[in-house]
Amino acid sequence: MQTVEVSHIIKSFADKVVVNDLSFSVSQGEIFGLIGPNGAGKTTTIRMMMDIIKPDSGDVTILGEKLREATKNKLGYLPEERGLYRKLGVLDSIIYLASLKGVDARSAEERANELLNQTGMLPHKRKKIEELSRGMGQIIQFIVSVIHDPELVVLDEPFAGLDPVNTELLKGMLFNLRNQGKALILSTHQMNEIEELCDRILMINHGRSVLYGNLAEIKSKYRSNSVLLECEGELGEVPGVSEKRTHKGYVELVLDGNATPQQVLERLVSRGMVINRFEVATPPLNEIFLRVVGKTHE
Amino acid sequence: MTLIVPLIALLLIGVFQLVSGIARPTVEIANIGYVDEFGGFQQYTSQENITLIRFDTSDDATDALIRGDIGEYFVIPQDYISNGAINRYTLEKQLAASPPITAAINNFLLSNLLAGKVPAATIARIEAPLNLVTTRLTETGAVAPEQGGYGSLIIPFVFSILLALSIIFSSTYLLQGLGEEKENRLIEILLSSVSARQLLTGKVLGIGAAGLVQVGVWVISAPFLLNLASSSIGGVISTIQLPANFIALAVAYFILGYLLFAVLSAAIGAISSGSREGQQLIGVFTIPLLIPLWFTSLIMFFPDNPAWVFFTIFPLSAPVEVMIRLGVSDIPAWQLVASIAVLVLSIIGILLLTTRVFRTYLLMYGKRPGIGEVIRNLGSG
Numbered sequence: 309m310q311t312v313e314v315s316h317i318i319k320s321f322a323d324k325v326v327v328n329d330l331s332f333s334v335s336q337g338e339i340f341g342l343i344g345p346n347g348a349g350k351t352t353t354i355r356m357m358m359d360i361i362k363p364d365s366g367d368v369t370i371l372g373e374k375l376r377e378a379t380k381n382k383l384g385y386l387p388e389e390r391g392l393y394r395k396l397g398v399l400d401s402i403i404y405l406a407s408l409k410g411v412d413a414r415s416a417e418e419r420a421n422e423l424l425n426q427t428g429m430l431p432h433k434r435k436k437i438e439e440l441s442r443g444m445g446q447i448i449q450f451i452v453s454v455i456h457d458p459e460l461v462v463l464d465e466p467f468a469g470l471d472p473v474n475t476e477l478l479k480g481m482l483f484n485l486r487n488q489g490k491a492l493i494l495s496t497h498q499m500n501e502i503e504e505l506c507d508r509i510l511m512i513n514h515g516r517s518v519l520y521g522n523l524a525e526i527k528s529k530y531r532s533n534s535v536l537l538e539c540e541g542e543l544g545e546v547p548g549v550s551e552k553r554t555h556k557g558y559v560e561l562v563l564d565g566n567a568t569p570q571q572v573l574e575r576l577v578s579r580g581m582v583i584n585r586f587e588v589a590t591p592p593l594n595e596i597f598l599r600v601v602g603k604t605h606e
Numbered sequence: 607m608t609l610i611v612p613l614i615a616l617l618l619i620g621v622f623q624l625v626s627g628i629a630r631p632t633v634e635i636a637n638i639g640y641v642d643e644f645g646g647f648q649q650y651t652s653q654e655n656i657t658l659i660r661f662d663t664s665d666d667a668t669d670a671l672i673r674g675d676i677g678e679y680f681v682i683p684q685d686y687i688s689n690g691a692i693n694r695y696t697l698e699k700q701l702a703a704s705p706p707i708t709a710a711i712n713n714f715l716l717s718n719l720l721a722g723k724v725p726a727a728t729i730a731r732i733e734a735p736l737n738l739v740t741t742r743l744t745e746t747g748a749v750a751p752e753q754g755g756y757g758s759l760i761i762p763f764v765f766s767i768l769l770a771l772s773i774i775f776s777s778t779y780l781l782q783g784l785g786e787e788k789e790n791r792l793i794e795i796l797l798s799s800v801s802a803r804q805l806l807t808g809k810v811l812g813i814g815a816a817g818l819v820q821v822g823v824w825v826i827s828a829p830f831l832l833n834l835a836s837s838s839i840g841g842v843i844s845t846i847q848l849p850a851n852f853i854a855l856a857v858a859y860f861i862l863g864y865l866l867f868a869v870l871s872a873a874i875g876a877i878s879s880g881s882r883e884g885q886q887l888i889g890v891f892t893i894p895l896l897i898p899l900w901f902t903s904l905i906m907f908f909p910d911n912p913a914w915v916f917f918t919i920f921p922l923s924a925p926v927e928v929m930i931r932l933g934v935s936d937i938p939a940w941q942l943v944a945s946i947a948v949l950v951l952s953i954i955g956i957l958l959l960t961t962r963v964f965r966t967y968l969l970m971y972g973k974r975p976g977i978g979e980v981i982r983n984l985g986s987g
Binding site: 355358381385387390391393394 | 786787790791792794795797799801804965
């Protein structure tokens with residue numbers, strides 16, 4: 309059973325088609341990236357998944373069924389437009405929002421303490437939300453989205469506004485959730501930021517799917533037939549390499565189409581060269597996106 | 607607010623007792639001078655607490671006034687009988703002569719004019735010819751349990767003000783809560799846990815229950831406070847009575863009135879960008895609620911005017927209008943039935959519309975949609 313199964317959903321607002329025939333699925337134990345530029349339809353897609361708005365047509369099943377009130381308790385959601393009651397204390401906020409997910413106050417407090425401890429926020433638990441920095445508030449919102457131990461966690465632009473330390477902290481927690489077998493959906497327009505996190509992605513533009521599948525396979529498909537090399541000594545002519553582009557600290561070798569990266573590596577090693585880095589060049593997601601949709605965005 | 611209103615009433619009763627306790631012993635006997643140019647005004651110079659002192663000339667009277675022997679004086683001119691004009695002289699700056707002084711002069715003139723012409727008892731009757739004692743009978747001719755009069759107006763009138771305030775406070779509170787959740791971007795987090803319908807129902811019922819507790823405390827504390835007030839203030843307060851069915855209708859109209867304003871507030875909360883804008887918009891709808899209060903005196907003197915039937919049935923003004931009319935006269939049963947039916951239908955209608963706009967506009971931040979856009983979206987769902 310797929311955790312999420314979205315099939316041919318369409319949504320229009322005032323004659324403008326915002327989501328146009330999207331289909332995808334997300335399994336347990338994977339991090340799924342929903343990526344695309346601003347206004348691509350990511351948030352609308354997520355809102356339809358969360359039953360906050362209804363699709364004009366198409367189906368969404370979550371955990372094998374249409375979303376019901378009971379199923380909502382198994383979902384965690386960090387919306388893009390997010391906030392908390394500013395006058396309420398940190399712990400009270402978490403306990404109240406957990407209660408809406410059916411968690412009793414005692415279990416919510418225990419788990420809140422655990423998560424606050426993990427995120428280093430325990431000393432702030434008695435503070436009011438308005439006393440926290442924006443990044444801290446965001447960590448609390450993340451805690452709210454996972455306090456009820458959900459099967460599926462949907463995070464819309466989770467890293468927006470986070471400093472590098474908190475970004476790493478959050479990434480670590482997301483990997484932990486995946487390792488616990490949860491399904492995670494990350495939605496962002498900052499494509500490169502989630503490259504290292506995602507197992508599979510759906511790239512959308514103008515509400516339509518432009519790329520969908522395993523991230524490694526997509527990157528491999530779009531790789532530019534070249535390798536990146538950092539080595540000591542003079543490189544000279546290398547058979548199978550048609551062009552050498554020198555960058556700061558490394559050289560990009562463009563292969564001639566007949567040679568494979570493996571053959572090039574063997575030739576370099578056989579010369580007795582000291583190689584510090586040898587990497588098949590794959591373009592970042594940003595670049596792949598631009599290549600797919602043309603240079604109209606970002 | 608719940609306890610403040612009964613506490614303020616308690617405080618007012620206390621202040622009244624204190625003030626009246628201080629004021630009571632200082633009942634003064636005032637001296638008023640008069641100059642009788644007309645002639646014949648010599649008797650009846652003692653009127654209640656006022657003594658009338660005769661002076662031969664205006665100059666004598668002025669001297670006495672300046673010395674402080676008299677508070678003021680008046681002159682009965684020679685041509686008094688032809689036009690009734692009396693010239694009054696005082697050192698005080700006043701809007702008009704005080705009612706006790708006017709009454710004293712009036713009775714003094716009347717008594718002297720009639721002296722020797724009619725018996726003394728007739729003079730007393732001419733001074734106060736009417737002491738109207740009304741008794742309301744039932745259709746069987748028995749004395750009705752509910753007698754009417756100002757005593758039965760006071761509670762409904764005070765309650766109508768409290769009802770209007772309570773409805774306005776409760777719906778404003780709802781609007782403010784919704785506005786804050788919208789401003790703080792909490793709505794989407796809430797909607798991922800509960801449906802828009804649950805969120806709307808929860809808010810309306812939760813804040814409504816709090817409002818009902820408030821009204822309940824007021825209604826329950828009213829008889830106790832009245833008891834206390836009538837024992838200390840007496841007078842009109844002791845004639846106060848609750849109209850029949852008042853408590854039942856007060857609670858029913860609070861619930862219906864609140865529900866109507868709550869669903870309106872929810873709709874406005876959904877389409878407005880923040881709590882401040884929402885409160886401005888709901889202000890437009892609270893005007894009809896308050897209109898009956900502006901017209902209270904008209905309702906009192908012309909209770910059968912067809913305009914009141916309109917305000918009784920028009921849902922936004924019905925709760926307050928019915929409370930005031932209950933105190934003034936009987937409301938025909940058909941009007942109450944029509945009023946409650948229209949209120950219930952309005953609540954259902956607006957609730958249906960609200961659930962449609964609630965979901966659509968709750969997640970739209972920034973600019974408030976125009977009325978045309980909202981209506982178009984109502985059509986498309």
